[in-house]
Every structure is written in structure tokens, then in C-alpha cells.
Amino acid sequence: MARDSSHGGRDRAGRHGSAIEQVAHEAFAEARRDETPWRGYSHQLILLSATARWSREFRITGGPASPRIWSSRRATSPTRRCAALPKSDAGGLRAGKLPPELLAGLLNGLESGPDVVVGGAVGLDAAAIDFAPGSDRYLLAKTDPITFATDRIGDYAIHVNANDIACMGGRPRWFLATALLPEGTAEAAVRDVFDQLEGACRAIEVSLVGGHTEVTVGLDRPLVIGCMLGTVAPAELLLPRNARAGDDLLLTRGAAVEGTAVLAREAATALRAAGLTELEIAAAADLLDAPGISMLSAARVLKGVAGLHALHDPTEGGIATAVRETATAAGLGFEIEVTGVPVLPETARICAGLGLDPLGLLASGALLAALDPSGTEAALALLADAGIPAARIGRLTSAAGPAGEDSALPTFECDELARYLEGRSDAG
Amino acid sequence: MARDSSHGGRDRAGRHGSAIEQVAHEAFAEARRDETPWRGYSHQLILLSATARWSREFRITGGPASPRIWSSRRATSPTRRCAALPKSDAGGLRAGKLPPELLAGLLNGLESGPDVVVGGAVGLDAAAIDFAPGSDRYLLAKTDPITFATDRIGDYAIHVNANDIACMGGRPRWFLATALLPEGTAEAAVRDVFDQLEGACRAIEVSLVGGHTEVTVGLDRPLVIGCMLGTVAPAELLLPRNARAGDDLLLTRGAAVEGTAVLAREAATALRAAGLTELEIAAAADLLDAPGISMLSAARVLKGVAGLHALHDPTEGGIATAVRETATAAGLGFEIEVTGVPVLPETARICAGLGLDPLGLLASGALLAALDPSGTEAALALLADAGIPAARIGRLTSAAGPAGEDSALPTFECDELARYLEGRSDAG
Numbered sequence: 001m002a003r004d005s006s007h008g009g010r011d012r013a014g015r016h017g018s019a020i021e022q023v024a025h026e027a028f029a030e031a032r033r034d035e036t037p038w039r040g041y042s043h044q045l046i047l048l049s050a051t052a053r054w055s056r057e058f059r060i061t062g063g064p065a066s067p068r069i070w071s072s073r074r075a076t077s078p079t080r081r082c083a084a085l086p087k088s089d090a091g092g093l094r095a096g097k098l099p100p101e102l103l104a105g106l107l108n109g110l111e112s113g114p115d116v117v118v119g120g121a122v123g124l125d126a127a128a129i130d131f132a133p134g135s136d137r138y139l140l141a142k143t144d145p146i147t148f149a150t151d152r153i154g155d156y157a158i159h160v161n162a163n164d165i166a167c168m169g170g171r172p173r174w175f176l177a178t179a180l181l182p183e184g185t186a187e188a189a190v191r192d193v194f195d196q197l198e199g200a201c202r203a204i205e206v207s208l209v210g211g212h213t214e215v216t217v218g219l220d221r222p223l224v225i226g227c228m229l230g231t232v233a234p235a236e237l238l239l240p241r242n243a244r245a246g247d248d249l250l251l252t253r254g255a256a257v258e259g260t261a262v263l264a265r266e267a268a269t270a271l272r273a274a275g276l277t278e279l280e281i282a283a284a285a286d287l288l289d290a291p292g293i294s295m296l297s298a299a300r301v302l303k304g305v306a307g308l309h310a311l312h313d314p315t316e317g318g319i320a321t322a323v324r325e326t327a328t329a330a331g332l333g334f335e336i337e338v339t340g341v342p343v344l345p346e347t348a349r350i351c352a353g354l355g356l357d358p359l360g361l362l363a364s365g366a367l368l369a370a371l372d373p374s375g376t377e378a379a380l381a382l383l384a385d386a387g388i389p390a391a392r393i394g395r396l397t398s399a400a401g402p403a404g405e406d407s408a409l410p411t412f413e414c415d416e417l418a419r420y421l422e423g424r425s426d427a428g
Numbered sequence: 429m430a431r432d433s434s435h436g437g438r439d440r441a442g443r444h445g446s447a448i449e450q451v452a453h454e455a456f457a458e459a460r461r462d463e464t465p466w467r468g469y470s471h472q473l474i475l476l477s478a479t480a481r482w483s484r485e486f487r488i489t490g491g492p493a494s495p496r497i498w499s500s501r502r503a504t505s506p507t508r509r510c511a512a513l514p515k516s517d518a519g520g521l522r523a524g525k526l527p528p529e530l531l532a533g534l535l536n537g538l539e540s541g542p543d544v545v546v547g548g549a550v551g552l553d554a555a556a557i558d559f560a561p562g563s564d565r566y567l568l569a570k571t572d573p574i575t576f577a578t579d580r581i582g583d584y585a586i587h588v589n590a591n592d593i594a595c596m597g598g599r600p601r602w603f604l605a606t607a608l609l610p611e612g613t614a615e616a617a618v619r620d621v622f623d624q625l626e627g628a629c630r631a632i633e634v635s636l637v638g639g640h641t642e643v644t645v646g647l648d649r650p651l652v653i654g655c656m657l658g659t660v661a662p663a664e665l666l667l668p669r670n671a672r673a674g675d676d677l678l679l680t681r682g683a684a685v686e687g688t689a690v691l692a693r694e695a696a697t698a699l700r701a702a703g704l705t706e707l708e709i710a711a712a713a714d715l716l717d718a719p720g721i722s723m724l725s726a727a728r729v730l731k732g733v734a735g736l737h738a739l740h741d742p743t744e745g746g747i748a749t750a751v752r753e754t755a756t757a758a759g760l761g762f763e764i765e766v767t768g769v770p771v772l773p774e775t776a777r778i779c780a781g782l783g784l785d786p787l788g789l790l791a792s793g794a795l796l797a798a799l800d801p802s803g804t805e806a807a808l809a810l811l812a813d814a815g816i817p818a819a820r821i822g823r824l825t826s827a828a829g830p831a832g833e834d835s836a837l838p839t840f841e842c843d844e845l846a847r848y849l850e851g852r853s854d855a856g
Contacts, residue, residue: 092613095644097641103641106618112636120637120638127602131565147645174544176571186521208538208547213525215523215526219647225606229657
């Protein structure tokens with residue numbers, strides 16, 4: 001799991017904190033000296049990926065490519081169908097998120113007091129509350145559960161919730177955890193969950209202020225439900241709807257840290273059969289530690305850039321879904337340069353092996369930003385300076401504007417990871 | 429479930445809000461005119477209980493009784509053993525709370541920032557945070573899950589968390605809900621959970637500001653995990669450790685609203701076999717609606733009383749456990765007048781039928797207050813005025829002080845409800 005100190009900016013003495021950052025810094029400086037990159041509709045694909053926890057090796061992949069634009073204006077946008085799609089039928093609701101129309105109906109008409117700046121609604125990362133009117137801050141609050149089987153449940157609970165606070169422009173500060181454990185859980189396993197919670201809180205300077213832990217009948221795995229509280233200055237509150245036509249879309253890290261690591265852990269046998277080496281599989285699994293799924297460092301850097309309008313953390317449905325969600329939330333369209341979307345080498349290898357699309361794969365660890373083009377150069381420079389790989393991948397358009405696309409971004413009905421696991425369980 | 433408007437104070441015009449309150453007011457006024465009640469070690473046991481949702485009938489039970497004191501000084505305090513006791517053995521952790529020594533070890537050494545006024549610790553109801561230093565309020569935050577099978581899960585999630593905010597002297601304001609539903613859940617069932625959440629929030633003037641709802645594999649019943657946020661003026665923050673030797677112990681409602689209602693629903697067959705009528709069982713089940721498990725009205729009334737030192741909401745282990753917890757948190761002892769502990773007539777009947785002790789039965793709906801004796805009369809008058817039955821049940825003592833007891837309060841290793849259900853499942 002990412003530790004803030006391992007990929008964040010300069011230390012207090014103003015020096016670069018580590019050799020890692022130096023490598024990244026030089027790579028991006030080189031890219032900026034080139035005459036074509038980071039501008040127009042084609043550029044070098046620069047990708048820096050820490051592929052192993054200990055060796056901290058970095059690689060640069062890709063190269064000049066022909067422009068190929070995916071756009072929201074393409075009427076024939078291909079759709080990746082998914083048997084695992086959340087839905088409701090005679091047998092009741094299927095596993096996963098609620099069907100969007102059901103959720104919208106449930107949230108529609110929620111009553112809130114005047115102190116609720118941003119309340120419960122589909123697509124919002126967290127609530128914003130004017131807690132102490134007249135003070136210099138709003139309260140941000142977010143709750144999200146970790147319900148899949150993982151030995152990293154404590155880490156996930158912290159970072160998933162912290163990322164959502166950061167997407168609102170805020171700083172995560174205080175965390176409450178509810179841990180529900182299956183009967184027969186060993187005391188050592190409980191301690192491990194707490195160690196993860198405490199370690200992850202310490203790494204991002206959050207106080208673990210409360211919670212509830214119990215052994216619950218009828219569970220076959222632990223569940224951890226987190227509630228992250230944070231602060232944001234009212235003027236710095238970021239909302240998805242505030243993105244504007246003409247904004248550049250910047251992506252940090254690329255596709256797809258989390259999904260790649262999960263597949264390396266869950267599908268090792270299939271990956272070996274597809275020809276991947278043990279080293280490649282291990283390197284992919286290690287992505288969960290470095291760079292990890294936290295994007296707080298990137299959000300902190302981008303907050304300092306003039307013209308930043310919205311942040312979004314790509315999760316289920318990957319980068320493609322995140323782009324659509326960002327545009328939809330603001331009532332806009334988009335143009336995406338396919339060659340400009342960084343794909344981790346591990347992700348490319350694993351997706352090729354399993355027949356998955358990297359752009360539809362669970363992408364926590366990345367950060368998608370919409371900002372005025374006047375701030376793009378500064379944003380990329382600051383991110384590079386902080387050792388965080390990033391690229392301009394396209395822009396938001398007026399939905400009614402000219403299209404100009406020659407390709408279309410696929411629509412993913414569900415995450416490629418879910419589609420793979422569903423297909424596997426059908427086969428089994 | 430309690431609706432605030434049904435048992436709270438005077439309305440804005442200063443009139444008594446309902447006939448219910450008038451009945452309560454007159455009963456308590458009569459009690460106060462008596463020469464013996466509310467003073468010394470014996471008094472009339474006054475009990476007002478709304479026993480049916482629609483009829484709103486009130487009854488007064490009990491009468492003069494000989495003094496009989498349960499005290500913490502009794503070395504031979506009887507212990508109710510419990511096979512359902514949370515513990516850890518070679519087979520791992522058993523269902524229920526964590527063993528206290530394990531939990532204490534996990535929470536020991538949690539790091540918190542200086543803005544955390546009260547953080548995670550055993551026995552604390554909620555965290556208190558100095559959110560906007562210099563403002564007139566602290567942030568209170570509490571998370572608690574509802575994991576038992578109940579058709580009232582939304583109501584429970586709101587009130588259980590709201591009660592804990594009130595115990596800190598605060599006002600619950602904003603709520604986030606995570607709902608985890610089993611596969612095959614009908615859409616109507618999801619709507620019912622949301623209706624309960626919204627209805628309960630509206631009743632206590634809380635804004636439902638966010639949450640997460642999903643269908644989770646491997647569940648056999650819904651789980652709802654709540655996070656309640658509230659406010660408290662720094663000078664009004666109540667902590668369990670602030671109770672003092674010599675404080676009176678006041679109890680509202682009595683034993684045991686919640687446990688009685690749950691038993692009426694879960695053990696109807698056994699209750700019929702024990703001779704209870706359908707009407708008695710239905711009346712007991714209705715306690716969940718009136719008076720319900722919310723004690724916000726009582727807490728609000730008591731906050732206005734000078735000399736209030738601590739509030740505690742009796743839950744698992746009943747009134748007896750709540751008294752012990754209140755004393756232990758402040759490092760004190762106690763003297764309890766057994767005849768002064770109000771027991772709902774439904775509770776007395778059901779406990780007699782099933783062989784359970786009313787004072788060890790799940791008692792949400794009640795509120796235990798520790799306050800300077802100089803405030804007792806005013807507190808009881810204000811509660812009576814608000815239509816909330818209450819009684820002085822004893823006092824806190826210096827742990828090293830003279831004993832003077834002639835009996836001992838039992839120790840309940842686990843709630844009487846859990847003991848009953850465990851015994852029943854063993855028999856089955």
C-alpha cells in the first residue's frame with residue numbers, strides 16, 4: 001500500500017526525497033523538452049511505474065504514436081456487455097451496486113438542513129457540511145465498505161475513503177472503523193486488521209478516533225466499513241459538476257494499479273497459462289504496495305494549480321468509466337487521445353493474457369483531473385517534480401460541439417475484473 | 429419507534445403537546461406531593477408506560493416497598509454466568525463483542541492529533557473533535573452497526589447512533605448509512621430500509637447526508653452500519669469519567685423497553701406456553717414503537733439541569749450493567765435501591781414467564797443520569813413535565829466509602845436476551 005512518504009514531493013529541506021523521485025523528475029523533464037509531447041493530439045506516452053516494493057525500479061514505455069481519439073460524440077460507441085451487471089429481476093437484486101435508477105429513486109427527495117452544502121446524491125464522493133458557520137472550513141464526510149475478500153482490508157478501508165475526501169478538494173483527518181468479523185476469527189487476524197488501519201492512518205496523517213468491532217454470525221469473511229471525516233476550505237471545495245467545456249483531462253499513474261494487482265493475486269494460474277513469468281506476476285501483485293491505491297499526494301499537488309475544476313478517482317469500470325462520469329457530471333462531452341492514456345506495463349501484459357481491456361479495469365491509484373488548459377503545463381511540472389507520473393489524455397467538450405473523433409471510447413457495463421471473475425465462476 | 433413529537437416537552441406555544449404528557453404530568457405531580465417519594469432509600473415506584481401504539485394507555489404500577497439496597501461494596505455480588513459470553517479459544521473468536529482485554533489492547537496506543545478531544549477508547553460513546561478551533565462547537569462522531577436480524581434495521585441504525593451522541597451531551601445532526609443487502613433482496617425491501625432511515629432521521633431532525641448501498645455476496649440478512657455526526661458546545665460535553673461520588677442516579681423509562689419488545693417478537697411461542705395472552709405479547713412488541721428506543725427527549729431535558737455530570741444509555745446487560753459501567757468509568761462505587769428501579773409491567777411479566785432478570789435485559793430506551801443531588805428534584809420535575817417517567821434509583825459512592833448494603837446487584841456476564849436465545853438454541 002502506498003505510503004505517503006514514498007512518493008510525495010520534496011522533504012522539508014527542499015531536497016528531492018529519494019532516488020525514485022529523481023528518476024521521475026528527469027524523465028518528465030526530458031519529456032517536456034521534446035517538441036511534441038504534452039500538446040496537441042499526439043504525444044509520447046510516458047509511464048513511470050514502481051514495479052517492485054524493494055527494487056524501486058522504474059521503466060519508461062511507449063513512444064510516438066498516431067493520433068487516435070475516443071470521443072463522447074461517437075454514436076456507435078461500443079459497449080462491453082457484462083453478465084455481472086447489477087440488476088433486479090424476479091429473483092431479487094444481484095450482487096454489486098444497486099441499479100442506478102433504483103438508487104436515484106431512493107436518494108431523490110432526501111431532506112437536508114440548510115447546513116448541508118452537498119448531501120447524498122448519485123455520483124458525489126462525499127457530503128460537505130457547513131459545520132461551524134463563519135469558520136474557515138467545511139466538514140467532509142464519506143462512508144464506504146470493503147466487502148470483497150482481501151488480506152489488505154484495513155489498508156483498503158482507509159485509502160478508499162480518503163481518496164473520496166481528496167476528490168472534494170479536502171484533507172482526510174479523522175477515521176471511524178466498523179469491523180465485522182466471522183465466527184472463529186483468530187485474535188492474530190483481528191490484530192492484523194487493526195495494524196493495517198493504524199498504519200494506513202499514520203501514513204496519511206489521519207487520526208483513528210473510534211469504531212466498533214464485533215464477531216458477527218453468518219459471515220464468511222471480514223467486512224470493514226469506514227467513515228472518513230475531513231476538512232476543506234469553502235473556496236477550495238471541488239465538485240464534479242464544476243468541470244467546464246474546454247478543460248484538459250489529466251491522468252496520474254494510468255491504468256490500472258488496483259485491478260492489475262488484484263488479478264495477479266486472484267488469477268495467477270490463468271496468467272501462468274497465458275505465459276506470464278512468476279516475476280511478472282509478483283511485480284503486478286506488488287502494485288498494491290507501490291504505488292498503491294492512495295492518490296492523496298497527487299491531489300495535494302493539483303490543489304495548488306490555478307484553474308483546477310474537478311477531481312475524480314477512477315475505480316470500478318476503469319479509466320474509461322471515470323472519463324464518462326467526469327463528463328456526465330458536468331453535462332459535457334469529451335475527446336480522449338487513446339495513445340495518451342498511460343497503461344502500466346504490468347496491466348498491458350495481464351490484460352493481454354486474460355483478454356481484458358486495460359481502460360475498463362479497476363483503476364484506484366490513479367487520479368483524473370479536469371482543469372483549465374492554462375494550468376496544464378504547471379500541473380504536469382508539479383506532478384513530475386513530486387515524482388508522480390501523469391499525462392494529458394484529452395479534454396472536455398461542449399456536448400453539442402463538433403465531434404472530430406475517429407474512434408469511440410468503449411462503455412463498460414461493469415468492471416473488467418468483475419467480468420473476468422464472473423466468466424471464471426460460470427466456467428467453474 | 430419513538431417519534432420525538434410523541435413524547436417531547438412543550439410545544440412552541442408553551443402548552444402541553446398531548447394528552448399523554450398531561451397524564452404523565454399529573455402522575456408525577458401526585459408522586460411529588462407524597463411525603464416519602466424521591467427521597468431516602470425507599471419510595472413509591474412510579475411507572476408510566478405507553479403500552480400500545482394507538483391506544484396510548486398509561487398505567488401506574490408498584491407501591492410502597494421496604495428498602496433493599498444493591499451496592500458495589502457487596503463482596504458476594506452474584507454473577508449470572510452466560511454460555512454466550514464473548515471469548516476466544518482454540519476455535520477462534522465467538523460471536524458478539526470482542527473480549528474486553530483484547531479490545532483494550534487493540535485500542536491502547538492509538539495515536540491522535542491534538543484536535544482529538546476524546547478519541548477511541550473502551551466505554552466511550554463517541555469521539556469528540558475540535559473541528560474548527562475557536563468556534564462554539566465540537567464535532568461528535570459515532571459509528572455502530574446493526575447486525576442482528578430485524579425488520580426495523582433502519583430505525584435501529586439511526587437511534588442507536590443518535591443515543592450515543594446524546595450521551596456525550598450533544599445533538600445528533602447528520603447521518604451516513606452503509607446498507608449491505610443479501611443477494612436476492614427485493615427492491616421493496618430496499619425501499620423499506622430507506623423509508624425507515626428517512627423517517628427516523630426526520631423524527632429527530634437529522635439530515636441523511638450520504639452513504640453506500642450494495643448487494644453483498646455471502647450475507648443471509650441485511651446489515652446497516654450507521655455513522656452519526658453531531659455537535660456539542662465544549663462546556664456541555666459530557667464524559668462518563670466526570671460522574672462524582674455522591675451523585676444521584678436517575679433512570680428514565682425503566683427496564684427494559686428494547687429487550688421486552690424483542691422477546692415478544694422472538695419468543696412468542698414460549699410466552700404463550702408461559703401463560704401470556706396474545707394481547708400482552710402484542711403490547712410488549714409495541715414497546716419498540718412507543719416509547720421506542722430513542723432517549724433523545726430525556727437527554728435534551730436533562731441537559732438543562734444544573735449539576736448534570738454524566739449520561740449513559742443502558743443497552744446490553746441492562747440497567748444493572750449500565751449502573752456498573754457508570755460507576756466504573758468514574759472510578760466510583762454505587763448504592764442502588766432495588767425497589768426504586770422501575771420495571772415495565774410487560775417486562776416483569778415476560779421475564780417471569782421466561783425466567784429472566786429484568787435488570788439484566790437489553791434496556792435501550794432508558795437513560796441513566798448521574799447528577800449532583802441538588803439538581804435531582806428539578807430534573808425529575810422537568811422530566812415529568814415532558815411526560816417522561818423517571819425515578820431516582822440510587823447514588824454513586826466513593827469506592828472506598830462505607831458500604832451499608834443489605835443485598836448485591838447481580839453481575840450479568842452477558843445480556844439476559846443473549847442468555848435466553850443461547851439456551852434456546854442449545855435446547856434446539
